Amino acid sequence: MMAVIIDGVEVIWLKHDAFLLKGKGVVVAIDPYELRSVPEKADLVLVTHDHFDHCDQNAVQLIAKPDAVIFAPKNAAAKLKGNVRVVKAGEEVTEKGVTVKVVPAYNTRPERQQFHPQGYGGVGYLITLAGKVIYHAGDTDLIPEMDALGHVDIALLPVSGTYVMDAMEAAEAVKRIKPAHVVPMHFGSIVGSKSDAEKFAQLVAGLTSVHILDPLA
Numbered sequence: 001m002m003a004v005i006i007d008g009v010e011v012i013w014l015k016h017d018a019f020l021l022k023g024k025g026v027v028v029a030i031d032p033y034e035l036r037s038v039p040e041k042a043d044l045v046l047v048t049h050d051h052f053d054h055c056d057q058n059a060v061q062l063i064a065k066p067d068a069v070i071f072a073p074k075n076a077a078a079k080l081k082g083n084v085r086v087v088k089a090g091e092e093v094t095e096k097g098v099t100v101k102v103v104p105a106y107n108t109r110p111e112r113q114q115f116h117p118q119g120y121g122g123v124g125y126l127i128t129l130a131g132k133v134i135y136h137a138g139d140t141d142l143i144p145e146m147d148a149l150g151h152v153d154i155a156l157l158p159v160s161g162t163y164v165m166d167a168m169e170a171a172e173a174v175k176r177i178k179p180a181h182v183v184p185m186h187f188g189s190i191v192g193s194k195s196d197a198e199k200f201a202q203l204v205a206g207l208t209s210v211h212i213l214d215p216l217a
Contacts, residue, residue, distance in 0.1 A: 004211045006154055006181050008023050008130045012039060015188040015215035016053055019156060020063075023130025030136050030156075032083065032206045040214065041065040043051035047072035047080065048105060048138035049122030052137055053190055062147075069095050071102075075121040076179070089123050101126040104145045105138030107163075110139060115163045126152070135179065139186070142169045146176045155179035155208075159191025159200045167196050171203035181209045187213060 010022040029042035124138035158164035184197040201210040
């Protein structure tokens with residue numbers, strides 16, 4: 001299963017941290033990466049940070065409609081072409097009927113801080129699409145800001161460890177965020193495997209509905 005429809009929002013996992021979200025005629029792409037083809041073009045493209053597996057200019061160009069708006073933090077925006085708008089944590093923007101709140105994403109564990117240190121500029125996104133709030137955590141550890149996200153219907157959370165939260169940390173994030181649905185990500189391409197997602201699902205059984213998807217790409 002490569003996609004799931006949750007309360008009118010279709011969530012398609014492309015691979016790694018890359019998703020397509022579809023609702024009420026609007027398509028949002030997040031961190032498109034290594035795409036050979038796309039199921040649908042996006043009205044909005046959101047990039048979380050400048051690492052190659054999240055900020056892939058070729059994939060962005062492939063998936064973006066000619067009039068698409070691309071949101072990216074400063075460290076990623078410099079690598080992208082098109083209608084790129086620089087965003088930073090704390091900002092809220094509305095485009096094409098979609099409200100996007102930009103939130104922090106960073107590593108706190110000492111063994112990971114070299115990858116995404118606080119202040120590096122990476123972000124996550126709270127996307128209000130078709131009346132539902134979808135949280136894409138970006139590359140992050142369990143961070144205090146997760147306590148203040150507010151209502152979240154669908155959370156897209158990394159579970160692989162190494163560069164981001166592992167399954168146990170992601171389970172703790174669920175306890176803090178309290179999303180109704182979770183789609184685990186950041187496994188199967190560069191680091192982590194489906195077993196990480198399955199372990200996560202076991203840890204949060206009874207707390208949320210977990211949807212383990214197969215990658216499209």
